Amino acid sequence: MGDRLSPEARSAHMRLIRKKNTRPEVRVRKLLHSLGYRFRLHRHDLPGSPDIVLPKHMTAIFVHGCFWHQHAGCRLARKPKSRLDYWLPKLERNAMRDQEIDMRLRELGWHSATIWECETRHEESLRGRLLVLLS
Template structure:
């Protein structure tokens, strides 16, 4: 198969598919950076390839899109009304994968923090305070 994408375009494409470097993720990174935390991104050697990892605090942060990860009770995570035979298993698999990744991270010594897209959009400074509180206890 011929691959016409430049490496650069390909990685942009992959980022879009995998939901990496999304606006809420960038916002969380910016706030952590502003608070002086050191972190690493997308550690592939960890279950679920967490979006942000704070090695010194032993915390893995996932910034989840509400729809893709089916944020419970969230207005931004509607149950698909059409093509349900396509969407429902797909979304259920995402949720199951998230739970599995979190279950695997904990015995490896990682705390897991999930930040939802809607929380960042609604009140980023509340998210920043919350993260600071969570990280201060480590």
């Protein structure tokens, strides 16, 4: 990776990486690791660059922030109260993009799953969720 990157490009890249290694994502990774699963991160050759990819299970996992991806019925996903003309189209675009990525992955024969930020808060239930997902 990039000594050829300009300082601007590098800091943009670092921002992207930080955003990708969110705390919920790290929780899911740790748990998968402790359960003995082998996985890869951020496969850019797959639609949507899934956060976690389990090749043996043909499963792509997205760990999504409840607000940014509008987790239905979740209290973390409450709509903002101001600047709606800015937020609503943005959040709708995210949700549409998620659906499209899900469809494209399925067309390629992958299982696509979303783990929500709020689901990563309780280790026991997250463990159960992952075991069901990968059974």
